[in-house]
Amino acid sequence: MSHPVDVHVGKRIRHRRWMNGTTQQQLAEKVGIKFQQIQKYETGMNRVSASRLWDIANVLGVPVSFFFEGIEAATNNAELTADMPSDILTDKEALELLRSYYAIPENQRRRLFDLARVLSEAA
Structure with missing residues (x-):
C-alpha cells in the first residue's frame, strides 16, 4: 500500500506537469528516466528520492516545497467535502x-x- 505522502507528492507532480502542458515522456526525458517511472511516481506506487524530486522540481520550474504544499490537509482528509472529488487534480x-x-x-x-x-x- 502506498504511503499518503508519496501519493500526495505524486499528485503534485502530475498537477504541475499538466499545468505546464508537459507530457510524462517529456518530463522523463528531461530528468533522464523512463516515462513509466513518472507514472509510478504520479500514482504514489514508487517513492521519489530527494535527488530525483530536486530534478523534477527544476524541470517543472517550482521549488521542492511545492510538492509538499497542502500535505497536512491531504493526509488528514480535512480538505475533502461531499461536493468535491477526492482528487480534483485528476x-x-x-x-x-x-x-x-x-x-x-x-x-x-x-x-x-x-x-x-x-x-x-x-x-
Missing part, C-alpha cells in the same frame, strides 16, 4: 479551467475570482 475539466483562469490578465482574474466566490456562497 479531473481534466478542472485542469483546463485552471489553465484558462491563469491565462486571464491578473486584474480581470481577480474580479472573476470574486464573482465565483459570491456565486458559490449563494448556491
